[in-house]
Amino acid sequence: MAAGAELFRRNGYSGTGLKQIVGEANAPFGSLYHFFPGGKEQLGTEVVRESGLAYIQLFDLFIAPAPDLISGIEAFFAAGIATLEATDYVEGCPIATVALEVASTNEPLRQATADVFTAWIDAGTEKFAKFGLSQEAARTLTISVVNSLEGAFVLCRALRDTEAMAVAGATSVDVAKRLQSEQL
Numbered sequence: 001m002a003a004g005a006e007l008f009r010r011n012g013y014s015g016t017g018l019k020q021i022v023g024e025a026n027a028p029f030g031s032l033y034h035f036f037p038g039g040k041e042q043l044g045t046e047v048v049r050e051s052g053l054a055y056i057q058l059f060d061l062f063i064a065p066a067p068d069l070i071s072g073i074e075a076f077f078a079a080g081i082a083t084l085e086a087t088d089y090v091e092g093c094p095i096a097t098v099a100l101e102v103a104s105t106n107e108p109l110r111q112a113t114a115d116v117f118t119a120w121i122d123a124g125t126e127k128f129a130k131f132g133l134s135q136e137a138a139r140t141l142t143i144s145v146v147n148s149l150e151g152a153f154v155l156c157r158a159l160r161d162t163e164a165m166a167v168a169g170a171t172s173v174d175v176a177k178r179l180q181s182e183q184l
Contacts, residue, residue, distance in 0.1 A: 001043070001046060001047055001050055002025070003021050003022075003024035003025035003027075004016070004021045004025075004043050004044070004047045005047045005050070005051045005094060006024065007020055007021055007024060008044065008047055008048075008051075008094045008097065008098055009051075009091055009092065009093070009094035009097060010090055010091065012097045012098065012101050013044050013097070013098045013101050013102055013109065014101050014102075018032060018039070018040055021040075021043070041106065041108060041109065044098065044109050044112075045108050045109055045112045047094070048094070048095060048098055048109065048112040048113055048116060049112050049115065049116065051094050051095060051116075052095050052112075052113075052115070052116030052117075052119060052120070053116075053119070055093070055095065055116075055120070056116075056119055056120055056123050058076065058079070059120075059123045059124055059127045060127075062075040062076040062079060063075075063076060063124070063127040063128070064127055064130075068131065069128065069131040069132075069133075069176050069180065070173055070176060070177065072127075072131075073145065073169065073172050073173050073176055074169060074173060076145070076149070076169070076172075077149070077152075077165055077166070077168060077169025077172065078169070080149060080152065080153065080156075080165045080168075080169075081162045081165045081166065081169075084153075084156050084157070084162055084165065085162065089156060089157050089160045090157075092153035092154070092156075092157050093149075093150055093153050095113055095116050095117070096150045096153065096154070098112075098113055099113035099114075099117075100154075117146065120142070120146055121139065121142050121143060121146065123142075124138070124139075124141070124142030124145060124146065125138045125139045125142050126138075128141050128142055128176075131180075132180070132183060133179055133180065133183060134183065137179040137182065137183060140175075140179060141172075141175060141176055141179055144171075144172060144175045145172045145175075148168035148169075148171055148172050149165075149168060149172075151164070151168065152164045152165040152167070152168035152169075153165070
């Protein structure tokens with residue numbers, strides 16, 4: 001599954017062939033259908049769900065240990081910039097990549113991406129609420145951060161520049177400050 005996740009992140013679902021996946025995994029072709037009898041769609045669905053759970057840990061890595069909400073958000077977006085620069089703009093979010101491709105053409109994959117985004121929103125809401133935001137405000141902030149991050153990944157990869165990620169981070173900080181001030 002790791003090979004599929006990496007290829008989907010870099011090439012998208014449609015741009016990744018089964019031969020590429022088994023080649024990258026150094027596995028015999030028949031093993032793919034042994035473990036994933038539903039073929040590429042089943043593999044894709046499972047990769048989306050597993051990758052989504054891995055990415056949800058970013059809230060624990062950057063937001064939970066932050067001394068304050070603003071520092072956590074800044075660290076979150078700085079990590080996005082570092083990833084883009086370190087990978088020469090190749091790596092983005094595999095969930096968004098797949099969601100953009102299949103949302104209107106493949107219901108199982110659309111549902112898997114929706115489930116992942118829902119889990120991210122729930123996790124972010126929980127982490128942001130610990131900084132004193134109401135559940136509603138924490139959910140609003142989480143949706144704003146996820147929207148900004150995903151959109152910034154698309155723009156940064158296309159433009160091969162991190163300006164969009166920096167702007168997305170600054171905008172998310174502004175939203176967080178506004179929501180915090182409304183809590184007072």
